[in-house]
Amino acid sequence: MPEYRRNRIPGGCYFFTVNLLDRNSDALVAHIDLRRDAVRKLRMSRPFHIDAWVVLPEHMHAVWTLPRGDSDYSGRRRAI
Template identity: 70%
Template sequence: MPNYRRNRIPGGTYFFTVNLLERKSSLLIEHIAELREAVRVIREKQPFHIDAWVVLPDHMHAIWTLPAGDDQYSNRWRAIKKAFSKAIPKTEYRSAIRIKRHERGIWQRRFWEHTIIDDADYVAHMDYIHYNPVKHGWAVTVKDWPYSSFHRLVKMDIYPLNWAGLDLPLLEVGEPEN
């Protein structure tokens, strides 16, 4: 079994990509209420700040800042995935290995994480998250996508409502390997 090394900085700010196992699924937006509830429950138990989040049909990106002294983002993702999985009907295909391990066939096992290193990195990843629905063809403009922290950030005067992401640097964000 490979030894995955994660960068862990207590109180750090991290960018994440979390994928469904079935990349053609729209499970995340079909069950957005269950996803939101799973995140709410886990944040009550294991607090973290949501800097940004976008939920697409088959994957999501987020930036979190953890509390001082805390680097346990993996435990939070595990708990969110588990709570979401328990909240939705069992309709997915499960391989023999997933059945043996008592796993649902919903999530890719791994997720991609990047430690935010400075203000420029933070801004680039914030913009990447909010432009993602347009990049993938799910929305014509950033403001059209309802499953994003963009709308909250507009209310906070961080982004203008008509922000289009047209000046974005080419930020290539990796995907987890299977």
């Protein structure tokens, strides 16, 4: 397993991209309502601000700002 080096800044702004393994899939847009619900629920338990989010059929880009003192953007990303 690779060792990722992440810059963890509490309260920081984070950009990330997620790609599906199957680049011909439309799973991200086909199930967008489920993703919206998951994000809404996650933001209630682990708040963050969505600065920008673009969802395409096989990948997505997002920019999130975390609360002061919190740097766990990867945990939130995995939860969705």
